[in-house]
Amino acid sequence: MKFSAVVFLCVLLVSCHGINKVLKSKDPVYKLKMAEQYYVKKKYNYAQQLYEDVMPYYRGAAEFEDIYYKYAYCAYYQKDYLNAENLFKTFLEIYPNSSKAEEVDYMRAYCFYKQSPKPALDQSNTIKTIGMMQTFINTHPGSARNKEATEIIDICRRKLEIKDANSAKLYYDLGQFRAAAVTYASVLNTYPESEKAEEYKLMVIKSYFRYAELSVEEKKVERFEKVIEECNDFKDHFPQSKYDKEVQDYLNQSQNHLKLYSNEPVKKTT
Numbered sequence: 001m002k003f004s005a006v007v008f009l010c011v012l013l014v015s016c017h018g019i020n021k022v023l024k025s026k027d028p029v030y031k032l033k034m035a036e037q038y039y040v041k042k043k044y045n046y047a048q049q050l051y052e053d054v055m056p057y058y059r060g061a062a063e064f065e066d067i068y069y070k071y072a073y074c075a076y077y078q079k080d081y082l083n084a085e086n087l088f089k090t091f092l093e094i095y096p097n098s099s100k101a102e103e104v105d106y107m108r109a110y111c112f113y114k115q116s117p118k119p120a121l122d123q124s125n126t127i128k129t130i131g132m133m134q135t136f137i138n139t140h141p142g143s144a145r146n147k148e149a150t151e152i153i154d155i156c157r158r159k160l161e162i163k164d165a166n167s168a169k170l171y172y173d174l175g176q177f178r179a180a181a182v183t184y185a186s187v188l189n190t191y192p193e194s195e196k197a198e199e200y201k202l203m204v205i206k207s208y209f210r211y212a213e214l215s216v217e218e219k220k221v222e223r224f225e226k227v228i229e230e231c232n233d234f235k236d237h238f239p240q241s242k243y244d245k246e247v248q249d250y251l252n253q254s255q256n257h258l259k260l261y262s263n264e265p266v267k268k269t270t
Contacts, residue, residue: 019046028057032067039070048074065095069104076111085111106145109133113152119162126156161191165200172207177214181207198234202243205230205250212257220261227254 022034035050051071058064072087088108092101109132116126133149133156140146164187171180181204188200208230212223231251234241241247 019049022050023053028054032058032063035067035070039074042077044074044077048078065098065100068094069100072104072107076107079114081111081114085115102140102143102145105139106136106143106149109136109149110152113156116156116159119159119166123160123163126159129153130156157191161187161194161196164190165196168200168203172203175210177207177211181211198238198241198243201230201234201238202247205234205247209250209254212254217261221258224254224257224261227251228258 019038022031025031031050031054035047035054038044038047038050048071051067051074055064055067055071058067068087068091072084072091075081075087076084085108088104088111091098091104092108095101098104109129112125112129112132116123116129130153133153136143137146137149143149164183168180168183168187171177171183184200184203184207188194188197188204191197194200205227208223208227212220212227215223228251231247231254234247235244238244
């Protein structure tokens with residue numbers, strides 16, 4: 001282990017000496033040549049330094065487009081996605097008609113995706129990803145990248161769905177049942193095609209039921225009526241649901257509660 005560490009340190013010192021020697025050169029042609037070599041060898045940190053150093057010499061020249069293109073990718077490959085996104089954006093501003101414009105436009109959106117965190121954290125970059133990827137699809141309708149862009153949009157929407165559903169669950173776990181019901185209903189309205197749509201609707205029912213149970217007596221009638229309304233709506237939208245028996249149980253209990261607290265005729269089930 002000690003020998004390996006020494007060898008690694010020696011290689012590192014030689015590499016640093018090499019890049020420092022190149023950086024001290026006054027020849028921009030030589031520096032660009034070395035930047036290309038480092039780029040091919042995936043030594044993006046060194047390539048980035050050299051590209052940055054020669055940019056003033058090549059600004060306005062034919063080589064500048066390729067230099068800036070690779071410079072942006074150096075940031076991307078080093079996982080500096082914030083900087084890479086800005087560089088890709090600037091590339092498009094300088095070269096809107098470049099043959100690389102479609103690729104760079106996609107990579108800009110992809111940088112937002114790479115910055116999208118797990119569902120528990122702030123989802124600003126996830127929302128930006130969806131918007132940027134949709135804009136890419138609209139702007140490049142024939143692009144081969146649209147399939148992947150659509151898949152990324154779906155992944156991001158599922159992430160937002162998970163965050164919203166977790167918020168609703170937190171309300172339920174804290175005993176804030178009305179807030180839970182409203183939030184679950186919002187999740188269902190926002191993601192109506194979700195594979196968990198039936199589960200969200202069931203949680204709306206459960207939340208309103210618990211809310212009604214804990215209400216003062218003068219509020220119980222209207223709140224159990226709300227549960228019955230939600231149960232009937234569930235049956236209309238999910239007639240073959242695996243939760244049908246559970247929903248029917250909440251419906252029966254709510255009707256029984258109404259018998260206790262109301263002299264009005266019980267609403268018919270559907």
